[in-house]
Amino acid sequence: MSAWPELQAAFADYLLHGEQAPALAAGVRSDHIAARSRLLVHRNNVFSSLIDALAELYPVVAQLVGERFFRSVAREYVRTHPPSDPILLCYGEHFPDFLQQLEAARAVPYLADVARLELARHQAYHAADAESLPVRALGGVPQARLGELWLGLHPSIRLLASDYPVSRICELHAGGSPPKPVTLGRESERLLVIRQHYDVETQRLSLGAYALLSSLAEKHTLGKAFEAARAADPHFDLGVQLHDFFDAGAFVDLRMPPTQETKHD
Amino acid sequence: MQRTATPFEPIPARAGIGLKASHYREILESSPDLGWFEVHPENYMGPGGAPNRYLEAIRQRYPLSLHGVGLSLGSSEALKRDHLAKLRALVRRYEPGLVSEHLAWSSLGSTHFNDLLPVPLTRETLDCVCEHVSQTQDFLKRRILIENPSGYLSFRHSEIPEPEFLAQVAERTGCGLLLDVNNAYVSACNLGFDAAAYLDAVPARHVGEIHLAGHTVIAEDGHELRIDDHGARVATAVWAQYERVVKRIGPRPTLIEWDTRIPPLSTLLQEAELADGVLASAPSRGRKHVSVA
Numbered sequence: 001m002s003a004w005p006e007l008q009a010a011f012a013d014y015l016l017h018g019e020q021a022p023a024l025a026a027g028v029r030s031d032h033i034a035a036r037s038r039l040l041v042h043r044n045n046v047f048s049s050l051i052d053a054l055a056e057l058y059p060v061v062a063q064l065v066g067e068r069f070f071r072s073v074a075r076e077y078v079r080t081h082p083p084s085d086p087i088l089l090c091y092g093e094h095f096p097d098f099l100q101q102l103e104a105a106r107a108v109p110y111l112a113d114v115a116r117l118e119l120a121r122h123q124a125y126h127a128a129d130a131e132s133l134p135v136r137a138l139g140g141v142p143q144a145r146l147g148e149l150w151l152g153l154h155p156s157i158r159l160l161a162s163d164y165p166v167s168r169i170c171e172l173h174a175g176g177s178p179p180k181p182v183t184l185g186r187e188s189e190r191l192l193v194i195r196q197h198y199d200v201e202t203q204r205l206s207l208g209a210y211a212l213l214s215s216l217a218e219k220h221t222l223g224k225a226f227e228a229a230r231a232a233d234p235h236f237d238l239g240v241q242l243h244d245f246f247d248a249g250a251f252v253d254l255r256m257p258p259t260q261e262t263k264h265d
Numbered sequence: 266m267q268r269t270a271t272p273f274e275p276i277p278a279r280a281g282i283g284l285k286a287s288h289y290r291e292i293l294e295s296s297p298d299l300g301w302f303e304v305h306p307e308n309y310m311g312p313g314g315a316p317n318r319y320l321e322a323i324r325q326r327y328p329l330s331l332h333g334v335g336l337s338l339g340s341s342e343a344l345k346r347d348h349l350a351k352l353r354a355l356v357r358r359y360e361p362g363l364v365s366e367h368l369a370w371s372s373l374g375s376t377h378f379n380d381l382l383p384v385p386l387t388r389e390t391l392d393c394v395c396e397h398v399s400q401t402q403d404f405l406k407r408r409i410l411i412e413n414p415s416g417y418l419s420f421r422h423s424e425i426p427e428p429e430f431l432a433q434v435a436e437r438t439g440c441g442l443l444l445d446v447n448n449a450y451v452s453a454c455n456l457g458f459d460a461a462a463y464l465d466a467v468p469a470r471h472v473g474e475i476h477l478a479g480h481t482v483i484a485e486d487g488h489e490l491r492i493d494d495h496g497a498r499v500a501t502a503v504w505a506q507y508e509r510v511v512k513r514i515g516p517r518p519t520l521i522e523w524d525t526r527i528p529p530l531s532t533l534l535q536e537a538e539l540a541d542g543v544l545a546s547a548p549s550r551g552r553k554h555v556s557v558a
Contacts, residue, residue: 004387008373033486041417060520086334086337155312
């Protein structure tokens, strides 16, 4: 008879790998139903509950590849990337990269990017709460010093660039059932995912707007971010774009560096 | 009744239902006549966003019970302090009327298995479970309830009958018990014991809450196995056992659990009404509320 730590370790090993160590096989009672079949109930519970969690997080991926293929891929992901935390809201964050590496999914080259968008929307839904600043918060900043401004982004913001029209693909599958076949051009997309109050939105951004927000996300000043936006799009209009971002609730913090005089004090 | 704060509020000896995300809006729009709600705290441990906003709004109108699935009280290793701390934060935020967990394990080392896994019932594991229950109660500074598991297998070296094991945990730690009548029925069918005898052996004074749920029947090795998937109406045989329990121990807060293939809210409310009917016809002995001390 094994003490509980050894028996539990054998049980845990069986759940992930399916092989019954002698300690486990000897420890579980067989009767009209074999110990093997009884243990299998738990192994099935582990895998099916975690595969279900992935299917809930990645419904469009599941539609694109079909339920059977999805469940077999998800099973392999669960086996190789089991959760470490009982909070399942955080489970499945490596699934897009897992799909990217998957030989069997090569036929759907946009699959990993669709998964990235679904993950971004899920993370935005659960991201920390923060009060967005109104555009009038800019009012106190002298025009001449706008470039020195540092803007903090809302914690729900995720930025995504893809070579494929992934947000269009997700919209078409939003109803939960596969759409009628359509032909989408191979157009790249730059996306902003953001939560306002309860709801997550996906916005398609221009080259310049994406460059601006990406630069701000890297904690660059507005001046630096504007340079990046202009490099991406020479006609970029900062005023209009900033207004749109404030309207979307994109900024939660706004700071000016100390003035020159203060610095030298 | 609307309140601005959420002071502690005991769970009434009425029927409640498990709160599902797909029902948030309808509940807030219609404020159904229902005793209370229960949630898995793990679903509200994210950084922020809609789930806690909805739960706060619902908590302002109804008593709330937190029913954990992640503490892994039956594990041979130490409890995870960071998980306990997250649970304590929710207990402080929502002032739940009841907090409960399972006689089971779900994590080992760096892996969380997301299933309520069985514990051999021995003197060794009794010490281990009691220590973990006491640590949890000390950490949360309140009493918790422990639920009987749904069983699919038994360990050869188990030496303590489950009702006695649970009663011992309650006696030694001061915790209460959450009697899941469906789990007892499912285990009895799967493991070949008498459900009524099992339920009768659970001391009434420890029972602070009852769970009811539906289950599924599958065939394994040419024999029936009942799977506790919380995906159907409560079985007729389980209702019968529930009536016996309520007759014996008196009314207790009773939860309708439904976690897979989630039906419309109205279906859950119908099931709750059936439970309320059983509670109303019961002799009102036993404690109606479980104390928090």
